[in-house]
Amino acid sequence: MDPVAPDTSPYDAFLLVSFGGPEQPDDVVPFLENVTRGRGIPKERLVEVGEHYFSFGGRSPINDQNRDLIAVLRLELASHGIDLPIYWGNRNWDPYLTDTLAQMREDGVERAVSLFTSAYTSYSGCRQYRENLYDASTAIGEGAPRLDRVRHYFNHPGFVAPFVDGAVAALEQLGRDGHDSDAARLVFVTHSIPDAMNAASGRHVVEGAEVGGEAYVREHRDVADVIASQVAERTGVERPYELVYCSRSGPPQVPWLEPDVNDHLESVAASGVGAVVLLPIGFVSDHMEVIYDLDTEAKATAERLGLGFARVPTPGVDARFVAAIRELVVERAALARDEAPDQPAVGALPPGWNVCPVGCCANLREPGRPALLGSDR
Ligand SMILES: CC1=C(CCC(=O)O)c2cc3nc(cc4[nH]c(cc5[nH]c(cc1n2)c(C)c5CCC(=O)O)c(CCC(=O)O)c4C)C(CCC(=O)O)=C3C
Ligand SMILES: [Fe+2]
Known part of the structure; x- marks a missing residue:
C-alpha cells in the first residue's frame, strides 16, 4: 500500500475498451458480421476466419482475457489506494460500448479515463475506437460520461x-x-x-x-x-x-x-x-x-x-503490464489537472499523445466521421 494514495481526480471511473469476440458457436457469424460491416472483406476470407473460431469451439479467448485483466487491475488499483470503478465495453460484441456507457451514466459516472487494448497508432487500433465511443456517447445522449484516454503504451x-x-x-x-x-x-x-x-x-x-x-x-x-x-x-x-x-x-x-x-x-x-x-x-x-x-x-x-x-507470451495479466496501466491512469489524471508528470518511455520515440491531433489516423473510407478523444472538433 502506498503511504499516500495517488491522485486520480478528475476521474471517477476507468473504462477498458476492447474488440470483443464470440463466446459460443452461434455467436461466430454475427460477430464476424459486426467486425466486417462495410469493410469490403471477401466472403471467402470470412468463411476461413469463421473456421479458425470454430476450430476453437466457437469461442474467442479475448473476453475471458479482458475479464482476467479487470480482476487483476481491480486488485492493483485497490492495493495502491485507488478507488476507481472499472467498466468494460467492446466494439464488436457484448458488452457493447453503448450499453456500458449507459450503465456508467446510471451509476453517476461523470468523467472516465479509458484504455484501448491496442498499444499502437492506427485507424483500427485507435481512431476506430474513438469513432465507436462517439457513436456510443451520441446514442446515450444527455448525461453520457465525459471520456479521456491514456496515451498509446507501446513504448511503456x-x-x-x-x-x-x-x-x-x-x-x-x-x-x-x-x-x-x-x-x-x-x-x-x-x-x-x-x-x-x-x-x-x-x-x-x-x-x-x-x-x-x-x-x-x-x-x-x-x-x-x-x-x-x-x-x-x-x-x-x-x-x-x-x-x-x-x-x-x-x-x-x-x-x-x-x-x-x-x-x-x-x-x-x-x-x-x-x-x-x-x-x-x-x-x-x-x-x-x-x-x-x-x-x-x-x-x-x-x-x-x-x-x-x-x-513468447503477450503481456496479458503480467504484473508489470498491470502496474503500467495503473501508472498510465495516474499519469493521465495529472495531465488532466495540467500538471507535468513523469512519462516513462523506452526506445527512440517520445511518449505518445493522450489527445489525438486533428485528423490523426484518418478514416479513409468515411473521411470526417466524428470521433471522441481528439482535437478534431
Ligand atoms: C491492427 C489490428 C489489430 C491489433 C490492434 C487491436 O488489438 O485492436 C486487430 C486486432 C484484432 N482483430 C480481431 C479480429 C478480427 N479482425 C478482422 C479484420 C481486421 N483487423 C484489422 C486490423 C487489426 N485487428 C483490419 C485492418 C481488418 C480488416 C477489416 C477492417 O478494416 O476492419 C476480422 C475480420 C476477419 C478478417 O478480415 O480477418 C476479425 C475477426 C481481434 C479479435 C481476436 C479474437 O477474437 O480473439 C483482435 C483483437
Ligand atoms: Fe483484426
Missing part, C-alpha cells in the same frame, strides 16, 4: 518488459530442446494492415498541412529494436531480427504490410537458420490472432520447414 516499459523476459525464456527452452539458441532468429510479429492505413497512421493536420504518417510501422520497429537490444544484453548474443505480419485480410488486389510471417519463416529456413522465436509485439493478449495465426498456422509452417519454434 511495463509493456515491453514481459516480451524481453519471454524471449530470454524462449531461447533457453530452444537450447534445452537441442537447438542452437545463439543462432536462433527473433521474429517480431504484428497484425498486418493495408499499406494505405499505415501511410495514414499518425498523419495529422498542422496549420492546414498534413504531417507525419507510418506511425504504425515506426512504433513497431522501435519496440522491436528495444526488445532485440535488451535480449542481446541479457543473453550476450546479438541476433538478427525482423518485423513481419500476420492475419492479412481484405481483397487480394489491395496491398497490405508484408512479409507475412509464414513467408518469412520460409526465407529464414532457406538461409540455414535452425530455430525462431516469435514475439507477438502487436498484441496485448493471447487472443485468436495469436493462438490461431501464430500458434497453429505459423507453428505448422515452422514444423514443415524443420525449424525450432517458440512463441
